[in-house]
Amino acid sequence: MTDTAAAAPPHTAPGTTAPVIETRGLTKRFRGGRLAVDGLDLTVPGGSVFGFLGPNGSGKTTTIRMLMGLIDPTSGTASVLGRPMPRAARTVLPEVGALIEGPALYGYLSGRDNLLRYDSADPTADPRTRRARVAHALDRVGLAAASARKAKVYSLGMKQRLGLAAALLRPRRLLVLDEPTNGLDPQGMREIRSLIRELAAEGTTVFLSSHLLDEIEQVCTHAAVMARGRLLVQGPVAELAASARGRLAVTTPDPSEAVRILKEHGLGGVSVDGDRLTADAPPATVDLADLNAALVGGGVRVRSFGIEGGSLEDAFVALTGEGFDVAG
Structure with a gap:
């Protein structure tokens, strides 16, 4: 096969x-x-x-x-x-x-x-x-x-x-x-x-x-x-x-500073993997351009910035409020 x-x-x-x-x-x-x-x-x-x-x-x-x-x-x-x-x-x-x-x-x-x-x-x-x-x-x-x-x-x-x-x-x-x-x-x-x-x-x-x-x-x-x-x-x-909300994804050689600034702006669910970090998508009242400007103004070197599309896992977690387990 x-x-x-x-x-x-x-x-x-x-x-x-x-x-x-x-x-x-x-x-x-x-x-x-x-x-x-x-x-x-x-x-x-x-x-x-x-x-x-x-x-x-x-x-x-x-x-x-x-x-x-x-x-x-x-x-x-x-x-x-x-x-x-x-x-x-x-x-x-x-x-x-x-x-x-x-x-x-x-x-x-x-x-x-x-x-x-x-x-x-x-x-x-x-x-x-x-x-x-x-x-x-x-x-x-x-x-x-x-x-x-x-x-x-x-x-x-x-x-x-x-x-x-x-x-x-x-x-x-x-x-x-x-x-x-x-x-x-x-x-x-x-x-x-x-x-x-x-x-x-x-x-x-x-x-x-x-x-x-x-x-x-x-x-x-x-x-x-x-x-x-x-x-x-x-x-x-x-x-x-x-239908799932996407995630904010940022690539930067300064992840610790980026995490601090994102949290100051009220973003939760922040996780870091090397030079890439993700966070919960900001509410519609937050302008993405302003958020990017805040990162740059705080000395963060931004290599990429944007909202990634939702996944089935995002939808599952949003619906059940928990991660996935084997048994059922």
Whole structure:
């Protein structure tokens, strides 16, 4: 597999169609009264690569488990591929590939034999083409050379690849991935991102939960942000990033003096990395030209000065009031 990130921007999804996932008022309350998901209204367009984001305890995994029929909601509705879940699970799930909370593997079997076992459990799978399907799935995730090794000696990244291969044994209309690059090295992460793009180009909708904001920005066309069980925002990734306030960026060989002057002018969130510093964007009442003049007048040699555009991380922090955590 090769990384095709530079081939086309990921934030255009001209092939998106009617929703493949839709929830209305979806709620899950566990015993003891803990509210894990609170009135979720989520819409995942067909043909999109949809990033599902949220800090620790936000309800992401609980939501995914309800969508896949693994647990029942307390109230509200969920539909997948236009059919109600969990009531239509038997007809929906054969069209869905899923990798949730890590793959469940038979350690004493080889990677190939694990996939043969998974495929044989599918009553709709043609046994005459089983080995060809398994070989193709192993090749797609880069495990063909290691397919004869027992799964118990696989690294975490290899196990993730094998779980993804299991989800790809058959053509799927929807692929649900929970932390798909967990345990992978940078090259493996690039390969999985490339594979996700390929699948989307072939018409598969990908629903991706990840703690890597950079990953979401690189591969996802749409995203949703959850916190404390509630949906905060959803929409195209480019629009979410653009909605975030930018940061003031200054390059100077005099960073300590620049920090002092910016703080005197009421700017917060100042951070320094070598000769580059950033700060919260000033309010609209502050003229950037005056701020630059104040730096120069204070003896700061300014090499560059300006407002950088917001990022998905900026939007996430602004929405949740906290940094990003792995669990969800």
